[in-house]
């Protein structure tokens with residue numbers, strides 16, 4: 514499966530970083546992990562075919578993760594196709610309110626909502642998705658996506674939580690937020706680079722991609738890079754449209 518980083522910023526970041534959204538593309542269709550503002554344009558810029566996306570997982574209801582949804586629903590209506598939206602009850606209620614607020618009516622004809630929670634496992638379009646509740650300022654779910662023997666985990670917005678370790682265990686790629694650049698990151702429901710690295714080590718993942726940058730990419734200290742190399746974890750600092758093939 515191919516992973517395309519459509520955006521890598523947080524809500525407030527340099528505009529060129531975009532908002533954190535990740536496309537997961539298999540042979541016959543794809544998933545979107547979060548859909549921040551402008552995600553449709555980001556897909557176009559990154560060469561991701563909108564028709565390939567039939568499922569969107571929304572990790573939590575913050576605007577930098579869901580504000581692209583009305584456009585995706587309008588496109589589904591225009592193209593006479595259906596879109597699956599996967600998320601917690603909190604997310605689904607918020608998306609319904611958002612669609613109403615911006616005048617997207619009769620969306621039920623084009624949208625299937627799939628409500629999920631901690632510990633759930635579902636299969637969609639050849640992908641197996643598992644979920645774990647993480648710790649943020651609103652309800653937030655991390656997701657593990659498995660496809661043809663490969664695996665990617667997306668942390669959502671979260672402070673450090675043990676729940677990510679079993680969810681990520683042995684995965685080919687852990688995509689973890691690092692928007693907290695100071696030790697008090699947890700007070701704001703976010704993780705530091707050290708938190709992400711700890712999850713990567715303990716879950717024995719092969720690669721760690723860091724995302725959801727606050728303002729700009731975080732400083733990378735030499736000792737962190739050295740210890741990641743010693744542990745055999747490849748560090749990826751993606752830019753918008755960066756892609757990686759897991760095979």
Ligand SMILES: [Zn+2]
Nearest residue numbers: 524575577670
């Ligand atoms: Zn966010």
Ligand SMILES: [Zn+2]
Nearest residue numbers: 573575649670
């Ligand atoms: Zn958030």
